[in-house]
Amino acid sequence: MKKPLGAALFALVIAGAGAAPAVAAPAPTERAAAPTLQAVNFAGTVSLSNCSGSVIRFPNSADTDPALVLTNGHCLETGFPAPGQVIVDQASSRSFGLLNASATRVGTLRASKVAYSTMTDTDVTIYQLTTTYAQIKSTYGISALTLNDTHPVAGTAITVVSGYWKKTYACNIDGFVYRLKEGDWTWKDSVRYTSACNTIGGTSGSPVVDNATGKVVAVNNTGNENGETCTVNNPCEVDQNGNVTVRQGINYAQETYQIPACFGAGNKLNLSAVGCTLPKP
Numbered sequence: 001m002k003k004p005l006g007a008a009l010f011a012l013v014i015a016g017a018g019a020a021p022a023v024a025a026p027a028p029t030e031r032a033a034a035p036t037l038q039a040v041n042f043a044g045t046v047s048l049s050n051c052s053g054s055v056i057r058f059p060n061s062a063d064t065d066p067a068l069v070l071t072n073g074h075c076l077e078t079g080f081p082a083p084g085q086v087i088v089d090q091a092s093s094r095s096f097g098l099l100n101a102s103a104t105r106v107g108t109l110r111a112s113k114v115a116y117s118t119m120t121d122t123d124v125t126i127y128q129l130t131t132t133y134a135q136i137k138s139t140y141g142i143s144a145l146t147l148n149d150t151h152p153v154a155g156t157a158i159t160v161v162s163g164y165w166k167k168t169y170a171c172n173i174d175g176f177v178y179r180l181k182e183g184d185w186t187w188k189d190s191v192r193y194t195s196a197c198n199t200i201g202g203t204s205g206s207p208v209v210d211n212a213t214g215k216v217v218a219v220n221n222t223g224n225e226n227g228e229t230c231t232v233n234n235p236c237e238v239d240q241n242g243n244v245t246v247r248q249g250i251n252y253a254q255e256t257y258q259i260p261a262c263f264g265a266g267n268k269l270n271l272s273a274v275g276c277t278l279p280k281p
Contacts (some may be wrong), residue, residue: 040209042103044145045163046096051075052164053096054207055109055129055136056216057144058260058267063134065267067144069096069111069127070256071205072221073119081119083184086281088269090114092127098140103166106140115269116262120279121188122254123221125205128267145207148215149260152191157211160193160220160253164202170211171196180252182222182235191218191253192237199223199251208253216256223251 046053046069053071074080077094081087092111100106110130117125133144152173160169171194180190191208193199199206199220208218227248228234235252237245261275271280 040159040161040168040211040214041101042099042161042163042166042168043101043142045099045161045207046109047099047105047163047166048075048094048096048205049077050164050202051204052162052202052206052220054161054163054216055098055133055142055144056126056147056207057133058147058263059149060260061133061144061263061267062265063137064132066112067109067129067131067133067136068115068267069109069129070147070207070216070219071125071127072219072254073117073123073125074221075205076114076117076125081117083186084120085118086120086279087114087117088271088281090117094127096127097163098136098142099163099166100140100142103163106142109136115267116278118279119185121186122258122278123185123187124219124254124256124259126259126269145209146215147256147260148210148213148217149257151257152210152217152255156217158193158197158217159209159211160197160199160203160206161209162199162203162206162220164206165200167203169197169199169203173217174250177237177252178240179238180222180235181230181238183230183232187221187254189255191255192247193251193253195250197251198249218253218255220251220253224248 056070094111096109097105111127174194177190180187206220207216230236
């Protein structure tokens, strides 16, 4: 894991939140999508104090629902959730810089609470905002990104969109990892990128967008920096037989298709809902 940027540089982290490079990232680029869609861009992504994120909605979300922001569990402002810890309905007034298609910050959004956060099995934080999707659309002309509710597919062309660096990374889904272990944390069924997605510190929490559909299929979170085995900043892959593989320089994301089943009407979290498999407190 990499360290979140900013004040928490001493803390432990994951591939989205490492030490900042000495110079700014190159100008944002756009990735061509399917012919019927516009290129993947920055509209709906957000910058956090130490990470990246995105305004997201579910297939059944209503325009009048409070909007949500998705980032990593290790980007939580109160510190990394411990192994086995699940946080729900925690008060928060965190702010997010909302970006338009060309990566210009057009406004500030604010959280009302942490709806859900964990680093167990996955690495996600979902904030509920003080504004609705309709209010964001009316004020800024920006729509939320939709989470796909089906398992991603190997070989899919994807773009990792970092609101923190205003930079994109284009590659493909190389495959899936039965267990990804890093320090004290273990994640299940993680996405492994092909080598072209060489994400850096600050890209933690970036949405991973399917170029063909424009939907979010995962959230960027880590990578093996130094070739070490299962240590902080050096996750290792563990298969069903317990065999360990280390891929130095390769980066990973956590799937998000399982999240929509855990939110009902009004974008209200319901961890007891049928089909919800997210870890419970």
